[in-house]
Amino acid sequence: MNKKHNHIVIYVILFITLLCFIPLSHLKFDFALDQMFPIHDPDVTYYEDFQRKFHTDIDEEVIFIGLKNYKGIFQIEFLRKVDTLTQYISKLNYIAKVYSLTNSSFISLHNGTFSAAPLIHINQPDQYQADSILLFNSEEYRQLLISKKGNSIAIAAFNQPWLTHLQKRQLLFQIQKKLNALQFNESHLAAKIRIETTYIEEIKKNIKIYLLVSILIVVLALYFIFKSWNAIIISLIIIFISNIWSLAIISISGYPVDVLTSLLPPVLSIICMSNIIHLFTKYNTLLSLGTSKEDALTRTFNELKVPTFFAALTTAVGFFTLSITDILPIRTFGIFMGIGVLLSFVVSYFFLQSYYHITTEPAPIQHNKHNKQWSLLLNWSYSQVVNHKIKILAFTCLLMIVSLYYIFKIQINGSLLEEIPARNALLSDYKFIENEFYGTRNFEMELVLLNTNDSLVNLERLREVEVIQGILHDSLNIACIISPLSLYKGTNKVFHGGDQAFFSLPSSQDQINDYTLKINQTQYRDEWLRYYAEDLKSLRISGKLPDLTIKEFEGLSHRFEKYFNKLNFKNNYTYKFTGSSIIFDKIAYSLTTNLLNGLIIAFILIGLIGYYMMKSYRMVVISLIPNFLALLIMAGIMGLLGIHLKADTAVIFSISFGIAVDNTIHFLNRFKLELKLDLTISNALRRTFLEVGRPMMITTLILLLGFLSLLTSSFGGTFYIGLLISISLFFALILNLTILPILIWYFYKN
Structure with a gap:
């Protein structure tokens, strides 16, 4: 040139x-975790179908907040702060729903009339002892919103999916700012959007x-x-x-x-x-x-x-x-x-x-x-x-x-x-939630009935599902298990005056049929659709696990398969573990x-x-x-x-x-x-x-x-x-x- x-x-x-x-x-x-999923992978396709079948999109978008009070959770000042935070989060943009002890009710049926009482009477300290007894005896609330030792409580907020990075940052900033202002003894936040x-x-x-x-x-x-x-x-x-x-x-x-x-x-x-x-x-x-x-x-x-x-x-x-x-x-x-x-x-x-x-x-x-x-x-x-x-x-x-x-x-x-820097506060928050509560890793499972002439609202089948859940809980340490059983047990408890002794499956198929009808006539139909497939031939079981490595989770999977086959459930059911954690x-x-x-x-x-x-x-x-x-x-x-x-x-x-x-x-x-x-x-x-x-x-x-x-x-x-x-x-x-x-x-x- x-x-x-x-x-x-x-x-x-x-x-x-x-x-x-x-x-x-x-x-x-x-950075979005979902982008890391393998394209055209059969397990990913299965998971996407699972999400559509059971409407689980929002379940992966939980913002889990653990709040610890050194003097115990039944302190009026602490509970008022928790309620303030609950109300504040529920009004934020991009929040779909919030679960907290302070916004939940205890439903029971007396003399043909339904009544709803707050789980905790925040401004009535004289009711705290009764609330405490009721709460700690209620398995469905104790596992989800109270720590193992009973000195911390949780707020579970669900944000809308597909938020932009700016929206995620804004939402987390607002929540963290409010947490700082309320000055809890300890507050810890774990969320998918926080990782991202x-x-x-x-x-x-x-x-x-x-x-x-x-x-x-x-x-x-x-x-x-x-x-x-x-x-x-x-x-x-x-x-x-x-x-x-x-x-x-x-x-x-x-x-x-x-x-x-x-x-x-x-x-x-x-x-x-x-x-x-x-x-x-x-x-x-x-x-x-x-x-x-x-x-x-x-x-x-x-x-x-x-x-x-x-x-x-x-x-x-x-x-x-x-x-x-x-x-x-x-x-x-x-x-x-x-x-x-x-x-x-x-x-x-x-x-x-x-x-x-x-x-x-x-x-x-x-x-x-x-x-x-x-x-x-x-x-x-x-x-x-x-x-x-x-x-x-x-x-x-x-x-x-x-x-x-x-x-x-x-x-x-x-x-x-493991990829997060050791000095990052996110790790200490996740460690707290895993130690105090029941893990941060979502567990999802679909159980499919092989007999096309049968149904998973059959009492006999539900009792088998209860045994399978017991294996998941006792042998695999899966906590906070939710399935259709939760709906039936909760309904049975309500129809028996809120007596915790009746938080169990009803004793007859007629009661199952009656509860099925009543559940689908209330706002709990949404929960029904999130745990039952339309044909009633498959159901969803969800729970919580610690943040396990691949090898650790594989060990749990093999252990479950061993028990599942030993009890001959493979003759009546097929199952598959899924969820974003497994796909990752x-x-x-x-x-x-x-x-x-x-x-x-x-x-x-x-x-x-x-x-x-x-x-x-x-x-x-x-x-x-x-x-x-x-x-x-x-x-x-x-x-x-x-x-x-x-x-x-x-x-x-x-x-x-x-x-x-x-x-x-x-x-x-x-x-x-x-x-x-x-x-x-x-x-x-x-x-x-x-x-x-x-x-x-x-x-x-x-x-x-x-x-x-x-x-x-x-x-x-x-x-x-x-x-x-x-x-x-x-x-x-x-x-x-x-x-x-x-x-x-x-x-x-x-």
């Missing part, structure tokens, strides 16, 4: 960057930290390598433009920044640095050999055009393979990240080339002393590889055996709250299933790229082996450290492979060029090692530092992404500088 064309290229890039600020101003931040808003706030904070740390790494690394502020400024400009373009594309797509896409700026910045360093290093090397500026530029961008592009392409492929997953946030992260990597190549290649063509200032040249140190290091390293080939191969085999041993120790496990557990399994497929696709695509470059199937195999071994070592370290395979850690394999293979491509491309000079295999390998060894080490160091910056993340998953990818890249470098030359040596010797 002539000087005029170089100016045009820079102006076009800058103009596009300015245009990108328009959509960038509309960039959104969001906490994630979003952490995302915003983490992006700032990531960018700050990654920019600092870039500045220090470039100054250490090139000793030039000019190189630093140009690199930062290229990184800035690449990020602006990528974020603008996210904004134009209408997709918000979530936990995963928040990783784009720091990761893209570091990958972009890899392109820049390879180009800088080659350019500087030629200048230091006395090559003229124009010749150095021409040779640099002609020789590195293909390998730099394919290195970017293989990295992009690693990210693009995530698009085969059926989890939308991971799919979009892979697509946006892949696009960003390709854009960063375009910006790096054309901006850098045009800039150095029009500038009069030469690129920085390393001091001879610095070059000599690199030369000594690389010569020594190459001699060690050549002289100890057998030992290196033997040690690598031993390392693979150890890695495979620990790979089989990897478990699929995880919990949503599916994410790790879904990703693990897709993990192998993604890796296979990445291997095939990157192999095709290698064949296009080298025109040799043997070289394709050689190029894949070191990077595959690096993945095995990383997986082995996962097993050794007890890092579970879950939503975040499952995505790192394709990403790591795509990035790690960059060094292989640069090595093989240089080797190919050296062979064209009619050199022997030995000389070609040596020259290749000395030529690309330095930029490989430098770029890997930058990548390591960049991904290690993710260790500053407050999200547990992001922390492990940074750690494990860094481990993979480190071993990929070692293997590409040892195993790769040895494989080439033996391959071509034969």
Whole structure:
């Protein structure tokens, strides 16, 4: 390109960057748990049908508030505060309904007349003893709204589904502000919308930290390598433009920044640095050999055009393979990240080339002393590889055996709250509610009757359901169980004057039929429809569990299945556990299933790229082996450290492979060029090692530092992404500088 064309290229890039600020101003931040559900997964489809069948949408939207009074709950000042809070929340926008001891009534039938009395006579302390006896003897109220020890009470408010982030924040702010004003001894709030808003706030904070740390790494690394502020400024400009373009594309797509896409700026910045360093290093090397500026530029961008592009392409492929997953946030992260990597190549290649063509200032040249140190290091390293080939191969085999041993120790496990920073108040609130009450994890189950001529309003069937509920409660520690039995037992109690002794199933089918009719003639018909299917052939059982890991819940599921089959219920019923918590557990399994497929696709695509470059199937195999071994070592370290395979850690394999293979491509491309000079295999390998060894080490160091910056993340998953990818890249470098030359040596010797 002539000087005029170089100016045009820079102006076009800058103009596009300015245009990108328009959509960038509309960039959104969001996180919704429902978005993490696997798309087209049969369990997700079942859950959605379950929600429609039993009208359970709102049940997942509970705002659970635990209130503790050190002097006990029967204190007039405390109860007045609780009532004030209850009334306040019930009047807020986006609140559908509120359950509290202070707004609930005790219904009974006396002499053919229904009467409703408050559960607690707030302003009549002389009634507290009677209220206390009645309340603690009433199982239906005691489990739902009073703590195990009886010194805390709960308010359960249900917000409308599908609120925006702003609406969620506003609602939580209003409730928290009122809680602070009322000054309870202790107040704790747990809610799905609180988890979601906490994630979003952490995302915003983490992006700032990531960018700050990654920019600092870039500045220090470039100054250490090139000793030039000019190189630093140009690199930062290229990184800035690449990020602006990528974020603008996210904004134009209408997709918000979530936990995963928040990783784009720091990761893209570091990958972009890899392109820049390879180009800088080659350019500087030629200048230091006395090559003229124009010749150095021409040779640099002609020789590195293909390998730099394919290195970017293989990295992009690693990210693009995530698009085969059926989890939308991971799919979009892979697509946006892949696009960003390709854009960063375009910006790096054309901006850098045009800039150095029009500038009069030469690129920085390393001091001879610095070059000599690199030369000594690389010569020594190459001699060690050549002289100890057998030992290196033997040690690598031993390392693979150890890695495979620990790979089989990897478990699929995880919990949503594990990702929340330990210092976050949300965790202490959830811990309080789990300890004081009966857990924060929703349990849902559908029980289906196999006999189509029978019905689940049959008294005999209801008694069997009662036994099944007993198994859930006694063996699985599921609390706050609600089912159609709750309606029948409550109605039976009402029709016997509110006597707690009659909180049980009625004794005859005629009573069941009578209660069924009466329930459906009152406001409790809504509850009936939420626990019975229309055909009365299936019913819903709901309850509460602590925030269990995947493995812990699997243990409970197997235990229930054992009892269910032992009592021969499988002859009359089928059942299925469901609910948002269980679906969320599916994410790790879904990703693990897709993990192998993604890796296979990445291997095939990157192999095709290698064949296009080298025109040799043997070289394709050689190029894949070191990077595959690096993945095995990383997986082995996962097993050794007890890092579970879950939503975040499952995505790192394709990403790591795509990035790690960059060094292989640069090595093989240089080797190919050296062979064209009619050199022997030995000389070609040596020259290749000395030529690309330095930029490989430098770029890997930058990548390591960049991904290690993710260790500053407050999200547990992001922390492990940074750690494990860094481990993979480190071993990929070692293997590409040892195993790769040895494989080439033996391959071509034969």
